[in-house]
Amino acid sequence: MPKADRWSSDEEEIVLLSLLPKPISHLDEGTYGVVWKARDNATQEIVAIKQIKFDSDMTKEGFPISALREIGVLLSLSHESIVSVREMVVGSTPDKVFMVMDCFEMDLQAAMKKGPGASTPFAQSEVKYMMRQILSAMAHVTSIARKYEHPARNMTQMVVTLWYRAPELLFSESCYGPEIDTWSIGCIFGELLIKEAILKGTGELDQIQKIFKLLGTPTDDEYWEQLWSKQGSTFKWKNNDSDLARTFAVNSFSATGQSYLSPDGFDLLSRLLSLNPKKRITAEDALRHSYFSCGVTEQVPMFYV
Amino acid sequence: EQPTVCSCRDYDGYLNPSDPTMITADDRKKLVEWCYHFVDHCQLSQQTVASAIDMVDRFLFTTSISNSSADNAVKVVSDEILRDQNKLQLLSITALYVAIKVNERVVVSSDRLAEMCRRVHTTGEIEEMERILLSGLSWKCHAPTAHQVGLSILSLVEPYVDIPEETWE
Numbered sequence: 001m002p003k004a005d006r007w008s009s010d011e012e013e014i015v016l017l018s019l020l021p022k023p024i025s026h027l028d029e030g031t032y033g034v035v036w037k038a039r040d041n042a043t044q045e046i047v048a049i050k051q052i053k054f055d056s057d058m059t060k061e062g063f064p065i066s067a068l069r070e071i072g073v074l075l076s077l078s079h080e081s082i083v084s085v086r087e088m089v090v091g092s093t094p095d096k097v098f099m100v101m102d103c104f105e106m107d108l109q110a111a112m113k114k115g116p117g118a119s120t121p122f123a124q125s126e127v128k129y130m131m132r133q134i135l136s137a138m139a140h141v142t143s144i145a146r147k148y149e150h151p152a153r154n155m156t157q158m159v160v161t162l163w164y165r166a167p168e169l170l171f172s173e174s175c176y177g178p179e180i181d182t183w184s185i186g187c188i189f190g191e192l193l194i195k196e197a198i199l200k201g202t203g204e205l206d207q208i209q210k211i212f213k214l215l216g217t218p219t220d221d222e223y224w225e226q227l228w229s230k231q232g233s234t235f236k237w238k239n240n241d242s243d244l245a246r247t248f249a250v251n252s253f254s255a256t257g258q259s260y261l262s263p264d265g266f267d268l269l270s271r272l273l274s275l276n277p278k279k280r281i282t283a284e285d286a287l288r289h290s291y292f293s294c295g296v297t298e299q300v301p302m303f304y305v
Numbered sequence: 306e307q308p309t310v311c312s313c314r315d316y317d318g319y320l321n322p323s324d325p326t327m328i329t330a331d332d333r334k335k336l337v338e339w340c341y342h343f344v345d346h347c348q349l350s351q352q353t354v355a356s357a358i359d360m361v362d363r364f365l366f367t368t369s370i371s372n373s374s375a376d377n378a379v380k381v382v383s384d385e386i387l388r389d390q391n392k393l394q395l396l397s398i399t400a401l402y403v404a405i406k407v408n409e410r411v412v413v414s415s416d417r418l419a420e421m422c423r424r425v426h427t428t429g430e431i432e433e434m435e436r437i438l439l440s441g442l443s444w445k446c447h448a449p450t451a452h453q454v455g456l457s458i459l460s461l462v463e464p465y466v467d468i469p470e471e472t473w474e
Contacts, residue, residue, distance in 0.1 A: 061414060062432040063439060065406045072407055072447035088444045090436070 037103055047086065048103040054095040063097075071099060077144060081137035108188075111303045112195050121259040125299035127192045128265075132292060134185055138283040142178045160184060162207055163197050168277050170208050171227055179277035182286070186272030193248060193259045193269075215275055216242035223276045244270055264291040332390050336361075336397040343401065343421060349409050355452035357404035361397055363448065364441045379441040382434075395426045399434040407446050 166183035190198035201207025218224040268291040271281040386392040415428040
């Protein structure tokens with residue numbers, strides 16, 4: 001167990017972990033706990049320290065499940081584009097448990113707001129760079145998960161933030177796999193292009209309507225017919241054609257503030273946002289897509305510098 | 306993924322003790338059987354037992370050797386367990402409690418587990434042991450087990466040979 005006085009705050013004197021929480025440099029409040037920025041006194045490195053949140057309900061059942069799983073997964077992953085948990089630290093009382101992680105200046109959301117000017121779109125080369133990072137991280141996660149998990153078993157649909165949730169989840173599909181993650185990456189791709197979330201539903205039904213408006217209603221699609229008939233659904237959806245090509249202009253330096261998008265890029269976007277999860281491109285295949293091998297070479301985004 | 310991190314170093318001394326006051330392989334076997342009985346009763350996966358026993362073994366192996374960075378409290382507990390069947394039972398139940406949290410979709414309360422062992426151990430003791438177990442393992446509760454490796458090999462072989470589904474578990 002590391003010594004408690006190993007970390008200090010950004011400016012202040014040494015902070016004893018046992019005295020936490022004490023506002024040092026408050027970064028963010030995640031789902032499972034508060035994140036602090038601190039300096040490792042042994043190495044002088046800046047780290048992020050996340051305190052696991054114990055609800056009064058949770059303490060009744062010991063260590064929170066969600067945190068336990070997050071820690072377990074992060075500890076078993078090792079990838080340059082995935083934040084790593086350096087170690088776990090326990091404070092003076094049992095409810096003081098901290099994850100010591102690599103510290104990053106900002107998350108993607110903040111980066112999109114910052115950039116070379118909030119309204120300036122990312123360069124195509126920058127988008128490509130970020131997409132490769134995201135996809136290769138996801139390919140790594142998928143390869144690890146495939147090794148240790150049972151194949152497709154029934155799971156809850158209450159996963160993923162609504163705006164990034166795959167359509168099949170919104171229709172209560174409980175047998176799903178990594179396709180739901182590539183959908184989310186498709187949403188992020190679109191968001192990187194226009195610097196705004198592309199499917200901002202206000203509820204589950206509205207989310208479905210927004211998805212079908214952008215991508216068209218699935219017609220003559222084996223997967224969707226099966227899913228709907230399995231559910232005995234009689235609900236009819238208004239037939240829409242896909243709006244994707246109109247929303248994301250190809251080969252144009254438009255004044256609308258969209259990043260330049262090559263035909264290859266558009267093809268990848270539409271494969272990630274395939275309504276049929278069985279036809280959706282995998283992260284591994286996406287990395288082999290011509291979007292990455294042809295055209296502009298990748299470039300580190302400006303917000304890093 | 307990181308075999309060195311999860312490996313145990315003091316394999317020889319464990320469960321083959323020359324000291325008669327130490328727990329034996331037989332004690333461990335009884336607890337493994339108890340765990341299988343429990344998961345069958347609750348209709349949970351056998352993988353959960355494999356994962357729980359892996360945690361028990363790793364906790365006792367890795368902390369039984371003197372490690373300067375290892376927390377003293379954890380070492381004291383693991384030394385106690387190596388000489389006390391009752392405490393070994395508490396550790397096993399706790400490991401099962403953690404393995405269920407990590408692997409299963411259902412929640413099994415510490416109260417249920419306490420009930421299953423006829424309240425020899427209280428919920429408070431289980432939850433306290435959970436903290437000791439987790440810190441002893443440095444929270445590495447996702448280690449691959451032989452059971453998973455077996456399934457993984459089977460899934461690679463499966464497309465080429467005809468194995469009846471029943472033989473998998």
